[in-house]
Amino acid sequence: xxxxxxxxxxxxxxxxxxxxxxxxxxxxxxxxxxxxxxxxxxxxxxxxxxxxxxxxxxxxxxxxxxxxxxxxxxxxxxxxxxxxxxxxxxxxxxxxxxxxxxxxxxxxxxxxxxxxxxxxxxxxxxxxxxxxxxxxxxxxxxxxxxxxxxxxxxxxxxxxxxxxxxxxxxxxxxxxxxxxxxxxxxxxxxxxxxxxxxxxxxxxxxxxxxxxxxxxxxxxxxxxxxxxxxxxxxxxxxxxxxxxxxxxxxxxxxxxxxxxxxxxxxxxxxxxxxxxxxxxxxxxxxxxxxxxxxxxxxxxxxxxxxxxxxxxxxxxxxxxxxxxxxxxxxxxxxxxxxxxxxxxxxxxxxxxxxxxxxxxxxxxxxxxxxxxxxxxxxxxxxxxxxxxxxxxxxxxxxxxxxxxxxxxxxxxxxxxxxxxxxxxxxxxxxxxxxxxxxxxxxxxxxxxxxxxxxxxxxxxxxxxxxxxxxxxxxxxxxxxxxxxxxxxxxxxxxxxxxxxxxxxxxxxxxxxxxxxxxxxxxxxxxxxxxxxxxxxxxxxxxxxxxxxxxxxxxxxxxxxxxxxxxxxxxxxxxxxxxxxxxxxxxxxxxxxxxxxxxxxxxxxxxxxxxxxxxxxxxxxxxxxxxxxxxxxxxxxxxxxxxxxxxxxxxxxxxxxxxxxxxxxxxxxxxxxxxxxxxxxxxxxxxxxxxxxxxxxxxxxxxxxxxxxxxxxxxxxxxxxxxxxxxxxxxxxxxxxxxxxxxxxxxxxxxxxxxxxxxxxxxxxxxxxxxxxxxxxxxxxxxxxxxxxxxxxxxxxxxxxxxxxxxxxxxxxxxxxxxxxxxxxxxxxxxxxxxxxxxxxxxxxxxxxxxxxxxxxxxxxxxxxxxxxxxxxxxxxxxxxxxxxxxxxxxxxxxxxxxxxxxxxxxxxxxxxxxxxxxxxxxxxxxxxxxxxxxxxxxxxxxxxxxxxxxxxxxxxxxxxxxxxxxxxxxxxxxxxx
Numbered sequence: 001x002x003x004x005x006x007x008x009x010x011x012x013x014x015x016x017x018x019x020x021x022x023x024x025x026x027x028x029x030x031x032x033x034x035x036x037x038x039x040x041x042x043x044x045x046x047x048x049x050x051x052x053x054x055x056x057x058x059x060x061x062x063x064x065x066x067x068x069x070x071x072x073x074x075x076x077x078x079x080x081x082x083x084x085x086x087x088x089x090x091x092x093x094x095x096x097x098x099x100x101x102x103x104x105x106x107x108x109x110x111x112x113x114x115x116x117x118x119x120x121x122x123x124x125x126x127x128x129x130x131x132x133x134x135x136x137x138x139x140x141x142x143x144x145x146x147x148x149x150x151x152x153x154x155x156x157x158x159x160x161x162x163x164x165x166x167x168x169x170x171x172x173x174x175x176x177x178x179x180x181x182x183x184x185x186x187x188x189x190x191x192x193x194x195x196x197x198x199x200x201x202x203x204x205x206x207x208x209x210x211x212x213x214x215x216x217x218x219x220x221x222x223x224x225x226x227x228x229x230x231x232x233x234x235x236x237x238x239x240x241x242x243x244x245x246x247x248x249x250x251x252x253x254x255x256x257x258x259x260x261x262x263x264x265x266x267x268x269x270x271x272x273x274x275x276x277x278x279x280x281x282x283x284x285x286x287x288x289x290x291x292x293x294x295x296x297x298x299x300x301x302x303x304x305x306x307x308x309x310x311x312x313x314x315x316x317x318x319x320x321x322x323x324x325x326x327x328x329x330x331x332x333x334x335x336x337x338x339x340x341x342x343x344x345x346x347x348x349x350x351x352x353x354x355x356x357x358x359x360x361x362x363x364x365x366x367x368x369x370x371x372x373x374x375x376x377x378x379x380x381x382x383x384x385x386x387x388x389x390x391x392x393x394x395x396x397x398x399x400x401x402x403x404x405x406x407x408x409x410x411x412x413x414x415x416x417x418x419x420x421x422x423x424x425x426x427x428x429x430x431x432x433x434x435x436x437x438x439x440x441x442x443x444x445x446x447x448x449x450x451x452x453x454x455x456x457x458x459x460x461x462x463x464x465x466x467x468x469x470x471x472x473x474x475x476x477x478x479x480x481x482x483x484x485x486x487x488x489x490x491x492x493x494x495x496x497x498x499x500x501x502x503x504x505x506x507x508x509x510x511x512x513x514x515x516x517x518x519x520x521x522x523x524x525x526x527x528x529x530x531x532x533x534x535x536x537x538x539x540x541x542x543x544x545x546x547x548x549x550x551x552x553x554x555x556x557x558x559x560x561x562x563x564x565x566x567x568x569x570x571x572x573x574x575x576x577x578x579x580x581x582x583x584x585x586x587x588x589x590x591x592x593x594x595x596x597x598x599x600x601x602x603x604x605x606x607x608x609x610x611x612x613x614x615x616x617x618x619x620x621x622x623x624x625x626x627x628x629x630x631x632x633x634x635x636x637x638x639x640x641x642x643x644x645x646x647x648x649x650x651x652x653x654x655x656x657x658x659x660x661x662x663x664x665x666x667x668x669x670x671x672x673x674x675x676x677x678x679x680x681x682x683x684x685x686x687x688x689x690x691x692x693x694x695x696x697x698x699x700x701x702x703x704x705x706x707x708x709x710x711x712x713x714x715x716x717x718x719x720x721x722x723x724x725x726x727x728x729x730x731x732x733x734x735x736x737x738x739x740x741x742x743x744x745x746x747x748x749x750x751x752x753x754x755x756x757x758x759x760x761x762x763x764x765x766x767x768x769x770x771x772x773x774x775x776x777x778x779x780x781x782x783x784x785x786x787x788x789x790x791x792x793x794x795x796x797x798x799x800x801x802x803x804x805x806x807x808x809x810x811x812x813x814x815x816x817x818x819x820x821x822x823x824x825x826x827x828x829x830x831x832x833x834x835x836x837x838x839x840x841x842x843x844x845x846x847x848x849x850x851x852x853x854x855x856x857x858x859x860x861x862x863x864x865x866x867x868x869x870x871x872x873x874x875x876x877x878x879x880x881x882x883x884x885x886x887x888x889x890x891x892x893x894x895x896x897x898x899x900x901x902x903x904x905x906x907x908x909x910x911x912x913x914x915x916x917x918x919x920x921x922x923x924x925x926x927x928x929x930x931x932x933x934x935x936x937x938x939x940x941x942x943x944x945x946x947x948x949x950x951x952x953x954x955x956x957x958x959x960x961x962x963x964x965x966x967x968x969x970x971x972x973x974x975x976x977x
Contacts, residue, residue, distance in 0.1 A: 043072065044070070045071060048072050049062070049107075051078065056082045057103070058104070059104045059105070060104075061104060061105065062106070062107035063107075070093050072093070084139050084401070087158055087160065088401055090107070090110070094110045095108065114159070114183060116182065116186065117156075118185070118188055119187060120187050121151050121189050121190075122150045122152065122168070122190045124171070124193075124194070125780065129149040129151065132146060132168060133146040133171075133190075134146075135154065135164060136164070136165055136166075138163040138164075138165060139162065139163070140162070144335050145334055145335070147922040157180045159180050163175055164188055166192065167200075169198060169224045169305065171193065171194060171195050172195045172200045176190070194780040194830060195780070196782065196783045196830050197213075197778035197784065197826070198222050198778075198783075199734070199776065201222050203216050203218075204279070204327070205279070205308075205317075207313070207663075207673075208587070208591075209589065209663045217671070217740070217741055218310075218313045218741070219309065219310045219787045219824065221308045223239070223242065224305045225303050228299060232913060232929075232970070235253065235257060236298065237250040237258070237294055238250040238257070239299055240259060240326065242874075243326075244310075244785075244787075244825065244826050244841065245787075245824045246260070246261055246262075247842070249268070249865075251419060251962050251963060251965055252418050252419050252962070253386070253387075253416050254387055254468075255292065255294050255414075256292050256295070257294050258270075259273055262311070262789060264796075264820070265793065265796050265818050265864070265866075268292070268865075268943075269286070269287035270286045270287050270292055270293040271286060271287045271323075272321060272323030272324070272747065272768075273314075273321055273325070273326060274317075274319070274320075274321030274324070275296065276325060277410075277474075278329060278330055278408060278476065279329075280476060280494040280570060281318060281319065282296035282297060283296055283566065284570055284596075284597045284655060285320060285750050287750070288750055290500075290562045291500060295470050297328055298390075298414065300354050300372045300393075301354045301372070302330055303329070303330065304332070306326060306327065309325045309327075310787075310789075311741060311770055311772050311787075312741050312742065312743025312772065313675070313725050313741065314745075315723040315744075316659060316661070316675045316676070316677045316723055316725055319593065319595055319679065320747045322746065322747055330408070331368045332358065332366055332397055332406075333358035333359045333360060333397065334359065334366065335360055338358055338976075339356065339976070340354070340974060341354070342355070342972060342975070344971070344972040345972075346968055346971070347970075348377050348386075349376065350374070350375070350376045350377075350968075350970065351375045353372060353374075354370070354372040355371065358370075365396065365397065366396070366399065367395070367396050368394065370392070370393055370394075372390045372391065374389065376388070378441075380417075380419055380440060380965075381441070382417060382443040382615050383444060383445030383615045384448055384464075386416065387416045387467075388415055389413050389469075390413070391410060392410070392411050394410075400481070402482045402483065403479065403480045404479065405479040408474075409474070409476075410474045410475070411473045414470055415468070417467040418468050419962070420506050420507060421507050421960035422507070422962065423436055423442070423510055423553065423612050423959075423960060424959055426956055430905075430939040433510075433551045433612060435549060435550045436612065439614075444618075445615065446535070446616075446617060448462075449461050450559075452642055452643075453695055453705070454604070455643075455695065455707040460561075460604055462606075463503055463561075464503050464559070466501055466503050468501070469500070469503075471498065473498075474496035475494070475495055476492065478491070478492040478493075486577055487575075487577055488574075488575075490573070491571070491572070491573045492571070493570070493571045494568075494569070495568070498567075500566055501564065502560070502561075502564065504560055505558070505608075506558040507557050508555070508557055508558060508960075510554070510555055510556075511555075511556060512553060513547060513553060513554045514552065516554050520623060520634050527624070527625065527632070529626075531546070532620070533620050533622070534547060534611075534617045535617070535620050535638040536638075549611050553958065554609055554610070554611065555611070555612050556607070556608075556640070558605055559605070559606040559608050560603070560605045560606075562603050563601075563603075565599070566598070566599055567597060567598040567599075568596070570594065570595040571592075572591060572592070572594075574590075574591040575590050576588065576589050584664060586663070586664055587662070587664075587665075588662050589663075591659050592658050593655070594656055595656075596652065596653070596654050597751075598650070598651070598653075603648075605645035606639055606641065606642055606643070607639065607644045608635075609640050618637065619638060620635045620636070620638060621633075633698055633699035634700055635700070636698075636701040636702070639701045641704070641705075642705045643692075646708060647690075649685060649756075650685075651685035652684055653684075655679055656679070657680075658677070659676065660676050661673065662675070668731075670731075671730075673726075673727045674726050674727075675725050676722065676725075677724075679719075679722070679723075679746075680719070681720075681721075683718070684715070685714075685715045685754040685757070687713050687715075687756045687757075688708035688712050689708065689712065691707065691708075693707055713757065715754040715758055715759055716759060719749075721748060722744075723743070723745045723746055724743065726743070727740070728741075735778055736775075737775075738775050739773065739774055739776070740774075742770070742771045743771075744768070744769055746767055747765065747766040748765045749797070753797065764795045766795050767793070768793050770791050770792075772789035772790070774787035774788070780830075781829065782828070782829050783827065783829075784827040784828075785824075785825070786825045787823065788822070788823045789820075789821070790820070790821050791819065791820040791822075792817070792818070792820075793818045794817045795816070816849070816850035816851045816852065817851075818846065818847065818848055819846070819849045820844055820845065820846040821846075822843060822844030823843045824842050825839070826839075835876070835877045836876050837876075839872070840870075841871050841872075843868065844868055845868060846868065847863065851898065856898075856899065858898045862894070862900055864894070864895055865894055865895070865896065866894060869906075870892065871889065872887060873887065873888055875887070882914075882915070883916070885914075888908065888909070888910045889908070890906065890909075891907055893905055904961070906940075907940020907941065907964065909964060911931065913929060913930065913932070914929070915927060916928050924975070924977045925976050925977075926974070926976075927972075927973070927976070928971070929971070931969070932967070932968075932969050933968045934964065934967045936967075937966055939963050939964070940964045941964075942963070944961050944962075945961060
């Protein structure tokens, strides 16, 4: 909290210092020297006119009674724009001005009726209105959003000449000049052309100075909320599958997805990609053990759009995120009140409720608030509710003539079941073992809230129904100010605190029941027989029911609990300067970034035994002598081993970065950008030593329970590293540009790597060298973005939990070098009215260049879990309020292990949608949508069994693997106003 207080104090002091300095800069710009002692908070209107006359060499005429007793704030009287300055001074004093000749202004009393109005219609090329088109008047805070017919009205405009601009994603922007006179209504219509590939959209992610997509030298994909709803993603990771170059695994449920960027090797999670909300990282490290970045983000109606940048430039903008940056940008309020209420129902007893509301609060304030609440038994029902919870987000903005201050807040309280591998018969036809249903799960309510013993004498209860649970909040303050002379400043401070827990039942291995029991019988002295019974199912006489399934299989599994409180504070400060040097325009940015995050780990894992069925039953095995007496209990209440893993650790990381960038505009066609980032990191971790304890029970399960002994190892290391990037863009015309980029990035070891380590352990940071070039082409009916890239990564880690000789162990290897060469293509066509086709293609050749671990050499093997082909095509047709959509995607084969002995076959998924929009009034509508996800109910595998390295479709007679989620039907009703 001390650090938080310091940074917040620094931000506030910095803001007021900048605002104060702006007074001096304005005065300097005007050529005035005002002694410090003469500076006042307010000055008379007469004095303000005198300053303007001297600054701009003009004459202001007014009657004395109009200015008598009136004052204005002194700050920022002078900018580089006379008309902007005079309007600002007069706006609060019921006055306006008229020009009389080139150098004379006449001040006149303003009556409400003296203000003007501009109105019109924003249409597309088919002469139909464009709902939601934004129309703004530059130099003011005035603006409007078009209604459902494309009509807009902006009132209370002071007389004068203005530039009016309209913009809406999916269309080219358009600007017009209008002249407002007293009591006059000006009609200004706009006719916009389609921008199907969003070439005109202004990009704010992974760039210090906003540019249109066509001008930028990065590979970027933009998805609006409307497009997101058309995709109808099951979860955050599923949404990101539509970004070329990214391969995602979203089969685990609402959260806990995996993202692989451009063939970079990872054990899952979002290891090389940073997720951001409104320009700041949601957490300063993209991935920790049992922490995937998507646990911090939910897709709801609060989102305005996402911007996803791949490649080298991301290394300059995300700490330890050389593979990409994904920015979730929230809605902000506009000049009119707008709202959304949405209800979604689905199979699996899904019920979800979303809302969002935004608009103005007076002339200078804007607000947005939204969120959702969801109840869901789950598409694979485990005997308890699979998901429960939601979030609420809000922001409040204060607009100034030369900047803004924005406050954000979010509270998240959500829990979601985590789906894991399921039992299949050997072979590539992907058939479940006998008796296991298509929508089954190996998670069971028998593992929920069951008490387990600990060496300290207290039972520990595992809340399996919590799944992955996040409970906490984040908040952010962002301010920006522009000053005369091309200077601007921005500061963003973000704080996050979340209690995260991870609870799951993990299938390890399938074994034949009788063979498994017989192995214990053979190793027990005096044993003559065994029996296998259910732990929690009984006969009518009260005895435990005998094991009986058609497949005759056991599953050795783990019941894992991880508690991981997370805390993060970060601050970014930017200074920008625009200047001309030898007729070349430079936009220079210098900044600092400070991040401090903590993570604590408490793990307590158990080994269990179940049968194999949907929501399986716990199993007990008892060894008997010749007289039928029980002489050995292999399991107790279904537990094979209590305390198979214990971890108690806590650590922190501080990261301090400085960065520099220069966006260089050589001419109207050719741009360059250069940038560099230097980062210093301090990592500290304390880990409790572990011993095994015999609890003295009758069963084998408590013979060797792992628990802490109160002694800790300390690790403290420091790193320094750097990133650099050079990009170029050449724009042939408004429809065509090409770009290229080379970069060097890094990723330092994460905090979790140092669990259990002492001060002597210091692995090298990873180094990533990237090169890419691409083309961006867009017309009103066709667009394509295509990029070829090369990635070389050195000293990457491999880290996961493995089952070795029946014991669960945590393994970390630093294994060598990888290389990927690939191509990304994103294309859109709109050949006729109402019909669009989107296509996404990723082709990549990835391999291990150097990889030796545990005596095995995997050189030239495919990188595990990553396909070489990913393709998706989406078609949508809309007419007279009706819409139909279908999307089909295909994922090529992959290998589940580094040895490339376990092949995961390619798979296909098809999703379908239908909707109808009902216009109630010009500002209100209802939309009904049906979505059929995985319409063909396919069974593609997203991963093998990462805890057993030799289990897969082409080995043995059965195996465990995680399939895609089964078919689900959803229906939603949305009310927009």
